[in-house]
Amino acid sequence: MLRKENILLVDDDIGILELLQRHLQSLNYHTYKAVSVKEAVRILKDTFIDLLITDIQMPEVDGLQLLKFTNEHYPEMPKLVVTGYPSVSGTLEGIKTGAIDYLTKPFTKQELKEAVENAFAHAKSQNQSVKKSPSTMPLYEGMIGDSEGFKKVTELIERVKNNKATVLITGESGTGKELVARAIHYSGKYARSPFVAVNCGAIPENLQESELFGYLKGAFTGAVENRSGFFQAANGGTLFLDEIGSASLAVQAKLLRALQEKEVVRVGSRKTEKVDIRIIAATNSNLLDDIHKNHFREDLYYRLTVVEIQVPSLSERRSDIKKLAESFANRYGLEYKDRHFKLSPEAYEILNRYDWPGNIRELENVIQRAVIMADRSIEIQHLPDRLKFQISFEDEKFIPLKKMEQKYIERVLEHTNGNKTKAAEILQIDRKTLRSKLN
Ligand SMILES: Nc1ncnc2c1ncn2[C@@H]1O[C@H](COP(=O)(O)OP(=O)(O)OP(=O)(O)O)[C@@H](O)[C@H]1O
Ligand SMILES: [Mg+2]
Incomplete structure (x- = not known):
């Protein structure tokens, strides 16, 4: 089947927006419309957009600002500027352009079609030439690593990206667990569905259930309206549950059920709702310890570790x-x-x-x-x-303390460019002692 690209249209003129939409939809593209830059930024945050088509002249924030923003945050996304004033292309040279193509108003459907196809082709060749730059070739957007230790991670990402198997990502803090979760989602076939990241550790225990599963009006004080939770928001895509070890026991029971039955119940409701979701959980604590202390359900643990990805430390x-x-x-x-x-x-x-x-x-x-x-x-x-000043010990190669001291002093002196006063300061000894040690 032909892949449907997502195109975001930005113009304050609703007539133009609708014209663009009509043409593009008939060319089998999927479109999103925004009448202002603010709205466009919101859509960009929540959606995977393949191409941005924007006007330049707009009240409040103009299209140039949007181009600057997208060049920074979405450098690989192709951009097509629709303009009624040929002179603005001069203005555009002022900003560092990524892949920007132009189309002047008024345009025919055929001209639009060609401009869109060119923008895609142009971006593709640019991205490829960027990727060819040596040594820093990212595996997935922004992910680097070809060490043996990291290869296992990338192999597993490949295995799970196109199915909905539950994944548990473990690893020390700062090893890239969230990046792995995003790589799974955005490189696989559900990339166009939502990716919702929730840090369980950041939600107070008493709110976790209603935030995750949603609630009905009147379910508790303050529940003034029906609200969906993260599960409903991620429906069709991926829900990333970070710091899963911080989920309350009540939430754990509901998670188990969501994983087993593929359904959730809002707080205050009895009705079950079907959800179609891939769950990726992450933790930097040892869940087995938590199970031991009765802080974490063993049955949930086994449900979560259908596939476990251990991200190695640096x-x-x-x-x-x-x-x-x-x-x-x-x-x-x-x-x-x-x-x-x-x-x-x-x-x-x-x-x-x-x-x-x-x-x-x-x-x-x-x-x-x-x-x-x-x-x-x-x-x-x-x-x-x-x-x-970290001293590294070579395995099993022990040396006398005096020699170690000598080596260390040399390292410090190297750092101070031979300045003994500074070296003595770092070593917290006086200069005389340092001199005698050096002799
Ligand atoms: N393989 C990688 N290539 C490039 N950058 C990476 C890689 N892995 C992680 N990073 C970067 O390192 C930082 C930390 O990554 P991330 O937030 O995914 O770690 P984490 O394991 O979730 O950490 P924590 O347990 O503290 O939440 C981020 O800025 C991320 O972009
Ligand atoms: Mg994290």
Whole structure:
């Protein structure tokens, strides 16, 4: 079957919107309409849009702002500008254009068709050439990693992306669990259906049930109207339940039922509602411990782990550090300073030696900060101290304490560029002691 692309139409002129819609629908595209930039941004947040068609001249926020916004947040999405004023194409050169094509009013249906097809083709070739750029090729939107440890993760993503098997993602904090959940959804065949992410740990226990399953008017004080919950919102797509270990026992019982019977009941109702949903849950705590303490239902645990994806910690996938660091350096370099950033070999050496307890999130923060501190190249001095003074022990290769001390002092001196006063400060010994140790 022909794939139906989603096209978002933005114009303050309803006549044009409807004309565009009529033509595009007859060409078998799926369309969304927005009469303002604000409305367009809302639709973009909730929907997977394949092509944006926008007017430039609009009251309040104009189309240029929308193009800037989408270039930043949806760089790969093709854009087609419909304009009545050929002169604005000059204005457009001012902004960094992604894939922007133009169509001038008035246009025929045939001209529209060609412009849309060109915009898709254009974006495709651009994205491919971007993807060809070495070393930082993302697997899924923004996901990097080809280490052995990470390969298992990508293999499992491939296995589950096109079916609705329940998935449990486990891994330390900052390893990329949420990104894995998004990759499953957005690379699979349900990508066009909703992806709803809920952090169970962020919802107070007494509200979890009504937030997840919805409620009926009058079900409790404050329930002034019927409301759907996250389950209804995610219907047809994916519900991502983050920090599942924080779900209350009442919610756990209902989740079990939702998984077994594929139905939910709103708070205050007796009627069951069918839901067609893939559930992806994530946790950074050990659920088996929680089961032991009677905080987590064992039967639910087994229902959730139909497929378990264990995301390795960054120290278990060290060979990915370089590519991750380079990609963050490029991303933040462009965002903050409008240019690409390099990592010096020495800085990379330090990154590679560190343990990364905060995993990829910590690496991202370190590079982000370094980009702010540096000009073009990230050097040792742009990295936080905690990375520099970590001592790594080679396995089973023990050395005398005196020698270790010597090595460590040398490392500190290296960092201070031979400045003994600074080194003594870091080591918290006086200069005389340092000198005698050096002799
Ligand atoms: N493979 C990857 N490639 C590039 N960036 C990644 C990768 N994995 C994670 N990240 C980035 O690292 C950060 C943390 O990822 P994410 O939020 O998915 O982690 P998490 O496991 O859900 O963490 P937490 O347990 O703290 O919620 C995000 O900014 C994410 O974009
Ligand atoms: Mg998370």
